[in-house]
Amino acid sequence: MTSKVLLITGGGGVGKTTLSAALAVTAARNGVRTLVVTIDPARRLATALGLKNLGSEPSPHKNEPNLWAAMLDASASWKAIAHRHAPADVADRLVDNPFFEAATQHFPASQSYASAEEMANYVETRAWDLVVIDTPPSAGGIEFFSAPAEMRDLVGGRLLRWLTGGALPGRRALFTLTARPALRIAGAALGSDLLERVAEFLMDMRTMYDGLARRAVQIEQHFRDARTVVVTTADPAPLREAARFYRELPDRVPDPDAIVFNRVLPAAWHNPKPPTDGPLIENLVRWGAEAHRQTEVRKEFAALWKTDTATVPWRPKTPTSLDDLAALIAEAKGLNLERLGVVPQ
């Protein structure tokens, strides 16, 4: 048995975490052993998932037999990654280095890479039929998929070569680093000591290269086997993120298996014919205008990128229980487990 993977991506603030949880609950209730890995859930959602202790370890849900939940702790993941891929003595030195924390937060791909490596680890234990990954907000949508290649490149020495002006120095050569003209200026600005410490740190990072490069290839294979759900709302910023899945080269980004418009208003509210006036009619008219805008935006997106769109209705109350979460998927149009290949058609 192998695990299926669902990757839930999209721009910030569109409800990725909620929909990840909702899909996971629905799968669990259909008898699929499911793990959902969330990032920074709202407190009430975390409570609903049984994530009281904010643990990064998958924990089974008390009242839902097929559901497990975990939270990504990128900092802890990166320490584990160092120990997995670097020689033991170097790994100890790396995680104690203050640059390690900064670098693993700074590299734009690092949170995504941590999340992707956790995904691969969970999938390979084969303890679950389905692993649902709520992808990091920092990644927008598509950057998640280039994170392994990007990390491989960074750890492999791109930064070190930039720092040294092309060559990958041996450890002894570091002490002549600031003799180079470009670096003499950087040295004067920052102190040559800092440059040497950074170069030494980057050389330690390089010891992870072979392990990390191998792992990156495996992660990319998992991406190819995964189903991708892109979540958006009818707002311009998340729509731009969603469109990038169609604009970018197909070998870098998978074709989404579903484009989900979240917080959708009923079409029945369009162009109301008010029998009377008054505050209630006025209220319907302005919400009708908003519902109309949403429909236009969705139609335009579907026509432009020749794709179907799924919709999840706007519910005024944020979900606080597993039943609330399951209801979201039950009420959705075009978004179901059959279509995502989680349960047979």
Place this chain on the structure above:
Amino acid sequence: MLEHRLIIVTGKGGVGRSAVTAALALRAVHLGKRVLTVAMTDQTGLALHLGRERLDYEAKEIRPGLHALAVHRPAALNEYLKVQLGVPKVTRMGPLARAFDALASTAPGIREVVTMGKVLWEVRKDAWDLVIADGPPLGQIGSHLRAPQTVAELVPVGKVREQADWMMELLADASVCGMLLVTLAEELPITETQEALTWLSEHHVISAPQVVANRILPALDATSRQINGAGPGSVQEAALMHTALRDEQQKWLTELPPDLQLPFLFGLLTPPEVAARLADVWGEE
């Protein structure tokens, strides 16, 4: 708020930070100020709300009294090296900028100090009455505000250290630097804004930050009896939806009473229309 020389606008992703920045800029221009708006980390949001496809690193006039630029990091790094560190003209910038970029990706504070440096440099220039920065998202605001400090701790001597010193002074000056925290009346944005306010008061970087709650629904002028009386159908559904959403918003607003509320805008509005409408609301306050 508009008495400051610099206002940094921040907020959780998706709360409308760029729209509020653009609206505040329009409001300040309306009051006769020479304004520069700066996109610090997000390159497209502010541009769209100003009616542009993109913004350049060079400040361009958007309309009389209003200029805008975006901090593209390679350009900012070049300017930082040339203007602020006084790197001689003869030096080939490519290798040096790349070496610096490697450092900026690794050593804490360097990347942020380059971005903050550009903004604070524009404040020092005296070409503008007010600089309004579409700042980093809430999660990165601490590392940006503390960047000069972090660099000063990391680099004991040298020109970078000297630059860090005047930046810290400017940021700490309450008459120069103000901050707007944009939020929605929802759990996560409110919680994160509260955490940011605590952080700001503990670190004494910015005094008296103000909170703006965006997309707030108006009260529905109808009793629940009237809503029930409407009978099943769209009128009633829309009324129930509205009151439920508004009740939820009001609950979160009591957790963190904002200094200003901006309305939810219904229907077909382009980003520049959104900015203009919000600027009008600002004027009415």
